[in-house]
Amino acid sequence: MDIAFLTESFLKLLSGLPLTLELTFFAFVIGALLALLLALMRDAPLWPLRAFVRTFVFVMRGTPLLVQIFLIYYGLGQFRPFLQDLGLWSVFREPYWCAIMALALNSATYGSEILRGALGSVPPNEIEAARACGMSGVLLYRRIVLPIALRQALPSYGNELILMVKATSLASIITMMDVTGVAARLIAESYRPVEVFIAAGVIYLAINLTLSRAIAVVDWWLSPHLRRATPKQAVPHG
Amino acid sequence: MTDLLQLVSFGPDGWGRSLALAALMTLAVASTGFAIGLVIGGLLAWGRIAGNLGVRLGAEAYTTVMRGIPDLLVIYLFYFGGSLAVTNLFQSFGREGFTGVPPFLAGAAAIGCISGAYQAEVFRGAFRALSPGEIEAGRSMGMHRWLLFRRIIAPQIARHALPGIGNIWQMALKESALISITGLVELLRQSQIAAGSTRRPFEFYLIAAGIYLTITWVTQLGFEAMERRSQRGIHRNTP
Numbered sequence: 001m002d003i004a005f006l007t008e009s010f011l012k013l014l015s016g017l018p019l020t021l022e023l024t025f026f027a028f029v030i031g032a033l034l035a036l037l038l039a040l041m042r043d044a045p046l047w048p049l050r051a052f053v054r055t056f057v058f059v060m061r062g063t064p065l066l067v068q069i070f071l072i073y074y075g076l077g078q079f080r081p082f083l084q085d086l087g088l089w090s091v092f093r094e095p096y097w098c099a100i101m102a103l104a105l106n107s108a109t110y111g112s113e114i115l116r117g118a119l120g121s122v123p124p125n126e127i128e129a130a131r132a133c134g135m136s137g138v139l140l141y142r143r144i145v146l147p148i149a150l151r152q153a154l155p156s157y158g159n160e161l162i163l164m165v166k167a168t169s170l171a172s173i174i175t176m177m178d179v180t181g182v183a184a185r186l187i188a189e190s191y192r193p194v195e196v197f198i199a200a201g202v203i204y205l206a207i208n209l210t211l212s213r214a215i216a217v218v219d220w221w222l223s224p225h226l227r228r229a230t231p232k233q234a235v236p237h238g
Numbered sequence: 239m240t241d242l243l244q245l246v247s248f249g250p251d252g253w254g255r256s257l258a259l260a261a262l263m264t265l266a267v268a269s270t271g272f273a274i275g276l277v278i279g280g281l282l283a284w285g286r287i288a289g290n291l292g293v294r295l296g297a298e299a300y301t302t303v304m305r306g307i308p309d310l311l312v313i314y315l316f317y318f319g320g321s322l323a324v325t326n327l328f329q330s331f332g333r334e335g336f337t338g339v340p341p342f343l344a345g346a347a348a349i350g351c352i353s354g355a356y357q358a359e360v361f362r363g364a365f366r367a368l369s370p371g372e373i374e375a376g377r378s379m380g381m382h383r384w385l386l387f388r389r390i391i392a393p394q395i396a397r398h399a400l401p402g403i404g405n406i407w408q409m410a411l412k413e414s415a416l417i418s419i420t421g422l423v424e425l426l427r428q429s430q431i432a433a434g435s436t437r438r439p440f441e442f443y444l445i446a447a448g449i450y451l452t453i454t455w456v457t458q459l460g461f462e463a464m465e466r467r468s469q470r471g472i473h474r475n476t477p
Contacts, residue, residue, distance in 0.1 A: 062408075062454040063447040064415035067426060071447060074433065075440035162306070169308035173419065180310055193318035201307045208306040 002195060009186050010199040016182035017203060023096075023168040023178060027103035028161055034104060035111030042116050053112070060109035066170055068106060073098040073174045099171035107164055114160065118153035119145065151222045158215035162208050169204075179203050242441055245432075253432045253442070260428030261449050267345050267424055268414040272407055274350025279357025286358065287365055297358065304355035309348070309413050316348040317341065317420045345417035353410045360402035364395040397468045404461035408454055415450070425449055 042053045060068070076083065076092050083089040091097045122145050130144045172181030183200040187193045220227070248254035285297035304312070320339035328337045368391065376390040418427035429446035433439035 058455075059447070059451060062451040062458075064412040064426070064450055066415045066418070067429075067443055067447050067450060070426070070430075071440070071443040075443045078438065078440045166306075166308040169310045170416075172310070180308055183311060184314060187314060187318050191318070191322065193315055193322060197311055197315040197319065200311055201303065204308060204311070205303065205306045 002192070005190070005192060006195045006199055009183075009190075009196050010202070012186060013179050013182050013196075013200050013203055016177055016179040019171075019176060020165070020168050020178040020180075020207070023099060023103065023171055023176070024161075024165050026100045027107060027168065028164050030100065030104035031107030031111055031164070032157075034108035035115055038108055038112035039115035039119060042112060043119070057109045057112060060106055065102065065106050065167055066173065069099060069102040069170055069174060072102050095171065095174040095176055099168070099174060099176060103164065103167055103171075106167070107160060110163075111157065111160055114153050114156045115149065117156075118149040121152050122148045154215065154219050154222065158212060158219075161211055161215070165204065165207055165211065245436060245438065245441065246445060253428075253436075256428050256432070257425070257445065257449065260423055260425045261453070263423060264411070264414050264425040264450075265453065267342055267417060267422065268349065268407075268411045270342075270346040271349025271414065272353060272410045274346060275353030275357050275406070275410065276403075278350055278354025279361055282354060282358035283361035283365065286362055301355040301358055304352055309352055310416055310419070312352055313345065313348045313416050313419065316351075317344040320344045320347075341417065341420035341422035345414065345420060345422055348417075349410050349413050352413065353406050356406050356409065357403065360399050360406065361395060363402065364398035365391070367398045368394050397472075400461065400465050400468055404458065404465070407457060407461065411454060411457070412450070 038053050038057070041049045042057075044050060072092070073095060076098075080089060083092055126144055126148065127140065130140050135143060168178060169180035172178055172184055175181070177185070179200055183196050186196045190196070244252060246252055246254045246257065248258075282297045282301060285293045286301075289297065317339065320343075321337065324339050325335075325337045372390055372394070373386065376386045381389065414424060415426040418424060418430065421427065423431070425446055429442045433442040436442070
């Protein structure tokens, strides 16, 4: 083990960190919005919508992410003239956007299942009470359903975020120089895979531990009703 | 359309035969990795449940690290690191030059080490679902460790763990696509080759996706059947 080389690779790998975080952020945010849309469509009153979402989720969950990335990045390149006519070629030409698109769609399907479970766990009496107060539609969702469902979904969605960080590494296969991309280049240049692996592993573990701590904090913050009452708050009844 | 059928035909000009063989390779490497993962996961779960402090911490560190690092990096480590070790070993015996590890072995070992970390968590959860009274009852009947494990613990863990294990099989199967970077001609690599030589990437990746989907779907049905079978005679309160 060569400590000097280890620190050297670590510093070089840090240059890929912004891209890894960027991919994670965009794919996660777009994925989460799509997930909510899919989850709401999954229980929509129109059966073609429901069938579409079911098929989409089935297909995306049953195929490897790398195949999805290749299909979007290499596969859609086959329709270049068509995409150029639509003015979309500048998007599909970039591995950056293709990676974000594939990651977001992939995460949206897993996320939609989590959100669907969370939406189903909203107690019906809360909804009834809200309706009795005259809330409906968007207001009902905004005030009652979504806050309860999102709090319920948070721990699982936190896992999804960690999986997303790891999944961004696949972008390196379509030439993106994220942490894994830099790691692959360093391994090829130096032929010292163990040191590079340790350095890159430390970076990913640091990201993931930070994120899981952050999720735990948000979870704690969102569920005051589950916290054990401190003696000062515990007011005896009667 | 007829054009497409010709592309995937089993004739001399078609890619059907290569794709079918590649799908078998995917199944082989995924199931070998999965089997290695079962062993590693079982050992890790055992370590975390019954080990002393050192073993527990070691097993916990392993699962945390393996679940926090991208699979792709682990595959790089096994493939390049393995080749480096083998090359060094051979050179110490006087053989010059580079010796690579077979991509199949490196890939299966990588999948095994990753899925083992996840399987350990599933087994541990399943063990927690076991009521301590059953183990006590077993002990009071005079069963010793191995007998207790074989008769009381293992059958129940297997039942509780089955759904989680099914998920991990799906994961291992999809992870196996990453092994294509080592050059192992599994389904994705074969599709890449076909896409490159015919310049029809869209069709071939779509076909690959369809084959993966079929495999995940069929094996999912298999796991569901096993789950139903394992639930025979179990009273459940849900209607």
